[in-house]
Amino acid sequence: TIDLLVCKLKHTWMAGVNSLVHQLQSMQKQSTFLHKSALWVKNQIQSSSLDVKSLQVLISAVSDLLSKLIEADGQSGYLVGAYIEHVMPNKTEWGKLHKSLSTEWMHKPLLEGRLSMNCEPLGSCVKLCGTTKLPGHLCTSALLSKMVLLVLENGIVCGSDDAERKKIDSIQLLYSLQWIEELENPPYLLLEYLRMLEEMHITYEKFSTLSNTTSLQQTVFDRSEEHGRLWSLTMSKVIRVENTVSCEMKQHFKTTEGFLPLTEGRLHTLQCLSPFLTEEEKKELVFHCVAKLMTCTQADLSSTDGAFGCLSILNSCLNGRSIDCDHLLPEILKIIMSWKNNNEDSFLFSCNLEETSAQLLGFNIEMIRYLPLLLKYSTDPLADNEWDFIMCSMLAWLETTSENRSLYHIPLVQIFACVSCDLASALSAYFETAAPETTEKLPVNLISEWKEFFSEGIHNLLLPLLVKVTGKYREMKNASEGSFQNSVLMSLGEALTYISKDQLLNHKLPAKFVAGQKTNLPDKLQTLLNTLSPLLLFRARPVQISVYHMLYKLMPELPKFDDEDLKCYGDEEEESALSPPAALMSVLATEELLLENILECIPVGEFAVIQPLSDEFCLVLGYLLTWKLILAFFKAASSQLRVLYSQYLRRSKTLNKLLYHLFRLMPENPVFSGPTSEVPNKDTKTFFTEQLHLDVKGTGVLSSQIPHLACSVYHITLKDLPAMVRLWWNSCEKRVFNVVDKFTSKYVSSVLSSQEITSVQTSTQLFNGMTVKARSAAREVIATYSVDDIFIELIIQLPSNYPLGSITVESGKRVGVAVQQWRNWMLQLSTYLTHQNGSIMEGLSLWKNNVDKRFEGVEDCMICFSVIHGSNYSLPKKACRTCKKKFHSACLYKWFTSSNKSTCPLCRETFF
Ligand SMILES: [Zn+2]
Ligand SMILES: [Zn+2]
Known part of the structure; x- marks a missing residue:
């Protein structure tokens, strides 16, 4: 009905316009009606009070009006020209409109180092989420562009200078678009706006097809040089679209005079141009900058036309790839070290940032950014004192980061925190992956100093920092992903993935215990688990992933503390109270409860799409990561302990719940489409054949993360808990039973079978008297056992839906064993293989133990005819x-x- 109303109104309006235009032709050209209507339109678009729908209605009404005017005007375009003139903002108005765009756009380019700043960004800090009205700039630039496009389409020349100016003002649209592009999570409103532009054909491509865009490029460049910031980013976008850098632009940095003195505008222009420069051009720029750094006076360190500006340009040029100026890199380090000797006050070492100027922050950020580049590209070995400087500075900067966590809402402090954590990561990565040739050239003792002092120093600061920062955010309750604050969590989380197991075990966190928690773990370890586990549910992916990596390192350490309990329980039929780590199980319980609400309505076997970065995303991610940890813990336990843990999983039904959920989270067709490291072959890559890389910085495709993770968890569950999955599968209703069977046979069984076969083939485990071989094509494992004059051959056949279907054991050759005994052994082997939650090698090893015991003279249990019990592995x-x-x-x-x-x-x- 609203559409109908709009239609009617439009009809009436057009009738009015029609008659007016006819009158105009006969009367004077200056019309108060047109003037008034233009002013009204201008007010509307500048007021930041329109939503997308009303903007669209307005644009189409104005388009209709212009079309009529064009009809009336003929080629002269007088009326059209005058109308556009009235609607166009003047310089002051454009200034105000620019301020209607919130400064949120700055986060991404500042963090990524595409722009550097040494002053606090000013402007509107309007929170974008939840707004329903478009900023005036977006409305004005869209309407203006539509009007100019109409004029161009109709080939009207209205006073050439004038037309050119109007055309040029339409680059404001590019500015609007760039603003949207730089936002980390553009709200729905803006996506709707972009869709509207497409629909109404208001695009830069349209401009390029209708007219020469050289003047536009030049204007964008001029504005970039004058204002920097978003204009510089717009310029780099235009260059990318046009695929050329115009000669005039290049002229500017060819000579030192061209870009000196450095202003913010010139700095940003050079930073944004740097990816498009040739190697020669970059080299020249680097030379200029190094020369200028050498002559920098103490007073100029943190100014744009001083060291700060030059370092920013250097970092931009070096970032991405090394240019042939590696010999200059240590020189720059020497310069930085000389600054420290003469003016340590400029270095923000272990200090309070409350009183610090933005200039100093900017300067330090660029110095910190330079060091990882030096590590990456410098080919000359660094001297003892240079390493010393780098390591000590890194720790001192990290201390500043840790002490000023209450100031992370200030953009430059936040970037300072990020880059100092990134430096720690870069150093950790350097020492972790350094090739022997490199380590040989390092100063003596450097590696041991790193391990014993610096690496430990990093983590002694960062682990408590993570706990404090996440504690504080939880109080705030709005640490949503994509918010600027999360960037610190990302860099901090990344740095913490390098923490070693021993550093974790020797943590200095405050004690944390939970009343009534059943545990055999020592206090310190329990504290660590109680502190970290709840963070698996923290509503920010970087924290979840980082905590997962830390906990993963601890899992193999945990089962041994339950060994004591084993002595009391192993033999009794009473159910043991042992469970996987209580801290993890309580997180799991919370997750299960919440997940039930989300997934309950989805039938098992149907794929639930989880929106990346939504609340649900974090919940499902946390749930699956928790399971990955539980499974890692399980895998590290002995066969006997596993029996007890699996009893717990069965009793609590958590594993059944997991399996039902997995069949809602795994895609119907788990084809992997991301980049693969190997040479492509004809086999399709699936989430089961490809490794999942859980990076804190999340460079992969987020939308495939949950499906891939779900497949990975299913894979491990089948591999390490085959008997339990089989038990569940057999209890499923017919429909689910078939879904599970079909999916598993199609995508998982062959992967698992060949993994089992390979692990048999590559196993270094030696059995006294038993040899194990495998034939991959036939999916068979053959075990031959010979002791004294006895010889038996057993053939284990994996079913096509392995491990869901049962493994069959067939007989091969047999010498010196009575039929009854031999049948018994075959039965036992198949019992072990069916009931155990482990690999085939583990099953065989149990069986071998059983037979050995028999030969040692241990008597069978007269009920089950085995020495070793088939499911709890105890002796009679x-x-x-x-x-x-x-x-x-x-x-x-x-x-x-x-x-x-x-x-x-x-x-x-x-x-x-
Ligand atoms: Zn008896
Ligand atoms: Zn028995």
């Missing part, structure tokens, strides 16, 4: 007082309950 220990035969406790318990008697199964005497 309960002896009958009368006949002296021994039984497994579990077997006896079963016997007593099923027969409802308490007599010995053999001699029928009462069992004591």
Whole structure:
């Protein structure tokens, strides 16, 4: 009905315009009506009060009006020219309109180092999320561009200078578009705006097809040089679209005089031009900058026309690739060191930033940014004192970062925090991956100093910092991903992934215990788990991933603390109270509860799309990461402990819930489309064949992260808990049973089978008397056992839906074993393979143990005819007082309950 109304109004309006235009032709050209309507339109678009729909209506109404005017005007274009003139903002108005764009756009380019600043960005800090009205700049630039396009399309020449000026003002549209592009998470309103521009054909491409854009490029360059900032970014966009840098632009940096004295505008222009320069041009620029750095006076260190500006340009030129000026890099370091000797006050070492100027912050940021580039590209070995300077400065800057966490809302402080953490990461990565040739050239003791002092120093600062910062954000409750603050979490999280297991174990965090928590872990380790585990649910991906990597390093350390308990439980039939780490299980319980709400409505087997970076995304991510940790813990445990942990998982039904959820989170077709490291071959790559890389900085495609992670968790679950998955599968209703069977056979079984086969083939495990071989094509594992004059061959056949279907054990050659005994052994092997939650090699090893024990003279349990119990791996220990035969406790318990008697199964005497 609204559309109908709009239609009617439009009809009436056009009728009015029509008659007016006819009158105009006969009367004077100056019309108060046109003037008034233009002013009204101008007010509307500048007022920042329109939403996308009303802007669209306005633009189409004005377009209709202009079309009529063009009809009336003929080629002269007088009326059209006058109308546009009235609507166009003047210089002051443009100035105001620029301020209607919030400064949020600055975060990304500042963080990425595309722009450097040494003053606090001023301007509107209007929070974009939740707004429903478009900023005036966007409305004005869209309407203006539409009008200019109309004029161009109709080939009207209205006073050439004038037309040129109007055309040039339409680059404001590019400025608007750049603003949107730089926002980290543009709200829906802006996406709608972009869609509207496409629909109405208001695009730069249209301009290029209708007219020569050389003058536009020149104007954009001039504005960049004058104002810098978003204009410089707009310029770099235009260059990218046009694919050329015009000669006039290049002229400017060819000579030192061209870009000196450096202003913010020139600095930003050079920074944004740098990716488009040839190697020669970059080299020249670098030479100029180094020369200027050498003569920099102390007073000029932090000014734009001094060291700050030159370092910024250097960093931009060096970033991305090394130019052939590697010999200059150590020179720059020497210059920086000389500044420190003469003017340590300019270095923000272990200090309070509250009183610090933006200039000093900017200067320090550029120095910090330079050091990783030096590490990356310098080919000359650094001297002892140079390493010393780098390491000590890094720690001193990190201390400043850690002490000023209450100031992270200030953009430059935040960038300072990010780059200092990034420097720590760069150093960690350097020492972690340094090739032997490199380490040989390093000063003696440097590596040990790094490990014992500097690396430890980094993590002693950063681990507590993560805990404090996340604690503070949780109070604020709006640490949404993409907010500027998250950039610190990203750099901090990345630096923490380098923490070593020993550094974690020796943490200095305040004690944290949970009342009633069942645990065998030492206090310090329990504190660490209690502190980190809840952060798996923190609503910011970088924290979740970083915490996951840290906890992952701890998992293999944990099961051994439960060994004591094993002695009491292993033999009893009573269910043990052992569980995977309580801290993780309590996080899991929270996640399960929340996840139920989201996924419950989705039928098992249907794919739930999780919007990247939404609340749901963080929840599902946390849930899957928690499971990856639990599975890693499980894998590190001994067979006997695994039995107890799996009892817990069965009792609590958490594993069943996981499997149902996985069949809502794994895509129907798990094809991997990202970049692969290997040479492409004809096999399709899937989420099961490709490794998932969980980077804190998240360079991968976020939308495939949850599906890939879900597949990875399913993969590990099948691999390490095959018996439990089988149990679940057999309990599923028919439809789900089929879905699971089909998906698993199609995508997972072959991957798992070949992994099992390969692990048999490459296993270095030696069995005394037993050899194991595997044939991949036939999906067979062959074990031959020979002791004295006995020889048996057993063939293990993996089913096509491995590990869901049961593994069959067939016989090969057999010498010197009685039929009954041999059948018994085959049965036992298949029991071990079916009931155990481990690999085939582990199953074989259990079986071998069983047979060995028998040869050693240990007697079978007379109930199950095995020495080692088929599911809890215990030995027969309960002896009958009368006949002296021994039984497994579990077997006896079963016997007593099923027969409802308490007599010995053999001699029928009462069992004591
Ligand atoms: Zn038994
Ligand atoms: Zn007996």
